[in-house]
Amino acid sequence: MKVDGTSPGLLLVLSAPSGAGKTTLARLFVAQHPEACFSVSATTRTPRGAEREGVDYHFVTREQFAELVARDAFAEWADVHGQRYGTLRSTVEESLAAGRIAVFDIDVQGGAQVKARWPEQAVTVFVLPPSLEELERRLRARSTDADAAIARRLGAARSEIDRGLAQYDYVLVNDDLATARRQLEAIVAHERARLAGRRDERARQIAESLQRSRVDAGRWLR
Ligand code: ADP
Ligand code: 5GP
Secondary structure (H helix, E strand, O other): OOOOOOOOOEEEEEEOOOOOOHHHHHHHHHHHOOOEEEOOEEEOOOOOOOOOEOOOEEEOOHHHHHHHHHOOOEEEEEEEOOEEEEEEHHHHHHHHHOOOEEEEEOOHHHHHHHHHHOOOOEEEEEEEOOOHHHHHHHHHHHOOOOHHHHHHHHHHHHHHHHHHHHHOOEEEEOOOHHHHHHHHHHHHHHHHHHHOOOOOHHHHHHHHHOEHHHOOOHHHOO
């Protein structure tokens, strides 16, 4: 789809317990869609691994973050794992005006705020790992966090899953990455067709099977 300011913009919110693979999915999606852009958040945490300023995050001090809050510069912000993270309002407004797909890698508190502000344009997708054991394995394999940080992230996984399964539009299990990627493509194709008043029958079928109400949440809420 072309970007000409007349295509309907989409706010694609991806949330997940840390380690489920939402950043991997978000980056893959953006790499394959010229009309998509990754929403770069501001955070008070320090860079991890090969993360770069302005690409992965805008790394700011607590004072700078507080100043942005005071100026009402954020579309949403939240405290996550003891650090602050926020999406700048200008990022959302510019991508909607350009008819782009803005991809957000944000937590469930932020996702709920984006959905409440832009209920028509925002599509919320909750990414689950195939199991909690696999989640821990991925967090350790990523090896960018200290043991204490991994324990904190695993401890927070349960409440993140509860909220995601209660509130999000779609639920996607990231077991095989290629399958999860195709499912995400179908959700976006279906939602873009909806906003443009078209129908994409194949995408609709896949997307509907991933709607939260269709997913067996039981095994995750034990
Ligand atoms: P998140 O952004 O949700 O915290 P990441 O995208 O950083 O998660 O993924 C966590 C780790 O799991 C990374 O090392 C990533 O390469 C790996 N990973 C992501 N998706 C899959 C998958 N489908 N199968 C196996 N490993 C995966
Ligand atoms: P990480 O430190 O692993 O990059 O991110 C920790 C958590 O913060 C993840 O769940 C991530 O999605 C979330 N996060 C990143 N940026 C934002 C943001 O701008 N707003 C909110 N609410 N959460 C964010």
